[in-house]
Amino acid sequence: MxxxxxxxxxxxxxxxxxxxxxxxxxxxxxxxxRIKLVITVKDQEPWVEGFVRKLYSLVKNNSRLDVVIVDNSSCDRTPDILKRLAGVYPFRFLNTCESGSCGTTGSSSQEGELNGAMHFDVRGLSGKDLLDAPLFYRLSHLNEGKS
Incomplete structure (x- = not known):
């Protein structure tokens, strides 16, 4: 007992x-x-602008959302487009191919800052697949109840 x-x-x-x-x-x-969202892209020049615009039209510039878009050594103009869009939309742009050191993952302070975030890797998605990425479904709840 x-x-x-x-x-x-x-x-x-x-x-x-x-x-x-x-x-x-x-x-x-x-x-x-706060919700931290990290999105990894690569070589998506024709579609990345539509992707970012759709992302921000979906979340309606939700103030709880911190977005970081990481370009993984693109060989096209994806980084240029993201730099331009970073001036329009409230996201941080990180480029793993800065100052001739392609292939690096960024500084340890950047990596530590991204810990605990939701990560979405959309590399390899293009066209309709990118614009209908599962990410959008998972973020759609952020605006529930808003008029």
């Missing part, structure tokens, strides 16, 4: 510990209220 009570007490303590951890994690996530 003592073993049963001891086992029950341990299970209750473990349950309270897990509930507390989950509660702290959710409080931490909602306390900032």
């Amino acid at each position: 003592k073993l049963f009570i001891l086992l029950l007490a341990l299970l209750l303590l473990a349950g309270f510990y897990l509930i507390r951890r989950i509660g702290l994690a959710s409080r931490r996530q909602t306390s900032s209220g």
Whole structure:
């Protein structure tokens, strides 16, 4: 009987510990209220502008959303288009091919800054596939309840 009570007490303590951890994690996530989104693109010059415009028309410049678009060493004009769009839309543009060091992943401070973010890799998607990327479905809930 003592073993049963001891086992029950341990299970209750473990349950309270897990509930507390989950509660702290959710409080931490909602306390900032920010959603960090990292999108990786590469060689998508003909479609990247439409993709970014659709992204921002969908989320309606939601102030809780921090967007970082990372160009992964594109060989076309994708970085130029993203630099221009970064002046119009509120996203950060990172280029892994800056100052002749193609193939690098960026500084460790940038990598640390991107931890804990939602990552979407849209490299290889083109045309309709890019403009109908699953990312848009997952972000559509951000504007629910807004008029």
